[in-house]
Amino acid sequence: DASAKENNGNLGYFTALQMVYPFEDAAYKTPPGQLSQPVRTRFGYHLIKVNNxxxxxxxxxxxxxxxxxxxGMPKADSVAAKRKIDEIYARVQRKEKWEKLVVQFSEDASSSQNGGELPWFGTGRMIPSFEEAAFKLNQPDDIASPVQTPYGWHIxxxxxxxxLPPYEGMETSLRNRIAKDSRSELNKAAFLKRIKTENNFREVAAAKEYILSKADSGLVRGTWKNSFGAKETAQPLFNIKDKHYPIKAFFQFAEQNQRARPNSSPAHVMNLLYDAYTEQSLLNYEKENLENKYVDYKMLVHEYRDGILLFQLMDEKVWSKALEDTVGLKAFYENNRENYKWDTRAEATILSAANPQILASAQKQMAAGLFEVRKNKPAPIAFDAGKDVITGRAKMALEELIAKLNADTSLTLRITGPLDAKEAAQKNNLAQKRxxxxxxxLTGRGIAANRIHVITNQTTNSQRTALLNLYSSDLRVLEQNLNExxxxxxxxxxxxxxxxxxxVLDGIAWQPGTQTLEKDGRTYYIQIHQVLPPAYKKLSENRGQITSDYQAYLEKEWLNELRQRFPVKVNQAEVEKLVKK
Structure with a gap:
């Protein structure tokens, strides 16, 4: 177990249905402080010491x-996330209102509008690190320090x-989990024993001795061949009710299903194949006769078949038709436009700042319209003395820059040409040329010229390196800069x-303009650019909902057509007999 190097074999606490059954069974039968006998599972052999x-x-x-x-996220983003959770935890410790912090900062969309509440859970239901931290909390309102999971950081x-819930509340879940657990093999063994009896399984002892006598070392290597005559292998090996299973059918099965078992004897391998063949034969016989044996199952199969037919009809008449009939979908939309309208909407920019000073800094940068990208800045481009030729190494750096510009179309580039002191004295526009x-x-590699700005002022540096600065109109860059x-x-x-x-936006009048306000200890700047009145949604904006409604419409029309073609007459007198008075 590779993890033992880190945990010294300590598996922590576990409960039923969290380990493979042989391991779990041995652990529960071993007293605290004692060592179990060797236990075999599909992973290997185990010695289990129960600590508590x-x-x-x-x-x-x-x-x-x-x-x-x-x-796998970039290291800078990972560090920023850790800093953010630490800042939030500091505010929690200062007894700031929990619900307010959840709404403002939690990135779990499914719980952030509900105070961050999660459904009830028990052992084994959450990521281990999350579960361990949660169960260490003793009293309501106790709060754990930040804990990391594969999804992020949590307070x-x-x-x-x-x-524990009562058994009645857990019965269905337990049955489903047991069916998927390795202990289901016990159920399988009991089931095979029962159908052997019910189907009058009869083994022919002499035939079984015969097949065992044909076991040789080829079985151990997985190369055994069925080279025996049809006459001597025509005898039945066993019978299930009136059906005979000849030796030759088993030999064919053995030849097809053998595999190398270097640590086994030929007789043992032949017995394993025989057991597998009898199991397969019993299960196949049971499946073939289920409808004859179980009336309820027969009715269920017929119902299932009818369900498949209905599904195919629904797909033809409703579901696929709604997706493929674009003309019909458009006509349905035009006839029902009143059902697809936007409420009043506001195009707005909202800044939420920790204090007025930070908000003022953000507004100042917003006025410029572009924000310098400070993280992962492009490497400067170096030139040889007195030359304006881009070197091979410089081209590699520029290719990385091109990839960034292609990945984010909001980026623009500012280039400042370099000179050293000697070059600057020559006044030959070398900086501009570089x-x-x-x-x-960059333009030759597909970057639009309007995204590149050249600074004509000559700058002097001893390395003769052109300075490259990226700028973005994305507000997330403004966030990153001010959240350093x-x-x-x-x-x-x-x-x-x-x-x-x-x-916050709901709390002000919706009209174009700007507003600054304080709420819940933060300073807000809200700019409403425009207020859009209620309007019809375009088909492209709400295609999913309109398609769903069109499917419901097609289904209703189809049912009306069926009622006209196949009138249903209800015998009300018989219905009344079924009603309990």
């Missing part, structure tokens, strides 16, 4: 604040604890909002 036994912990309900940080708050060379290389010192300094967004999407 405790009662089930029941279930807990918690709330959390999450900041996303997934494995966990205990809401309530309760014991900057233009870089510009031409504190991950919660600024949150910025620009998009169309409807009523109910943003509580």
């Amino acid at each position: 036994v405790r009662n089930a912990q029941g279930e807990i309900k918690v709330a959390h604040i999450m900041v996303r940080a997934t494995p 966990i708050k205990l809401i309530e604890r309760r014991g 900057a233009v060379q870089i510009q031409n290389y 010192a504190n991950a919660l300094n600024l949150q910025a967004s620009h998009r169309l909002f409807t009523k109910g999407e943003n509580k």
Whole structure:
């Protein structure tokens, strides 16, 4: 077990149905402080030492604040996420209102509007690190320090604890889990034993001795051949009711299903193949006769067949038709436009700042319209003395820059040409030529010229390196710049909002203009660019919902057609007999 190097073999606590059954069974039968006998599972052999036994912990309900940080994300983003969760935790410790912090900062969309609450869960239901931190909380409102999972960072708050649900509430779940667990092999063995009896399974002892006598070393190597005559292998090996299973059928099965078993004897391998063949034959016989044996199953199969036919008809008449009939979909939309309308919407920019000073800095940068990208800045481009030729190494750096510009179309580039002191004294526009060379290389590789700006002022540096600065109109870059010192300094967004999407925006009059206000300890700047009145949604904007409604319409029309073609007459007198008076 490779993990033993890190955990010294300590598996922690586990409960039923969390380990393979042989391992679990041995662990539960071994007293605390004792060592089990060797236990074999499909993974190998195990010696189990039981350190402690405790009662089930029941279930807990918690709330959390999450900041996303997934494995493989850039290191800078991972560090920023850790800083952000630490800042939030500091505010939690200062007793700031939990619900307010969840709404403002949690990145779990499914719980952020519900105080961060998660459904009840017990042992084995959550990521181990999350579960361990949650179950260590003792009293309601206790809060754990930030804990990391593959989804990100979490601050966990205990809401309530309760014991295990009653058996009636867990029965269905337990049955489903047991059916998928290795202990289901016990059920399978019992089932095979029962159908052997029910179907009058009869083994022919002499025939079994015969097949065992034909076992040789080829079985161990997985190369055994059925080279025996048809006459001597025509005798039945066993019978299931009135059906005979000849030796030759088993030999064909053995030849097709053998595999190398270097540590086994030929007789043992032949017995394993015989057991597999009898099991397969019993199960196949049972399947072939299920409808004759079980009337309820026969009715279920017929119902299932009818269901498939109905599904195919529904697909033909409703589902696929709605997707493929674009003319009909458009006509349905035009006839039902009143059902697809936007409420009043506002195109707005919202800045949420930790204090007025940060907000003022953000507004100043917004006025310029572009924000310098400070993270992962492009490497400067070096030139040889007195030359404006782009070197091979410089081209490699420019190719990386081109990839960035192609990946993010909001980026623009500013190029400042370089000179050393000697070159500057010559006054030959070499700096301009170097900057233009870089510009031409980029435009030649498909970067639009209007995204590149050349600074004509000559700059002097001893390395003769052209300075490349990226700028973006994306508000996320503004966030990154102002959150370098504190991950919660600024949150910025620009998009169309409807009523109910943003509580701060809902609290002001919706009319074009700007407004600054204080709410819940933060300073907000809101610019409403335009207010869009209620309007019809375009088909392209709401195709999913319109298609679903069109399918419902087609189904209704189809049913009406069927009622006309196949009138249904109800014998009301018989129906009345079924009603309990």
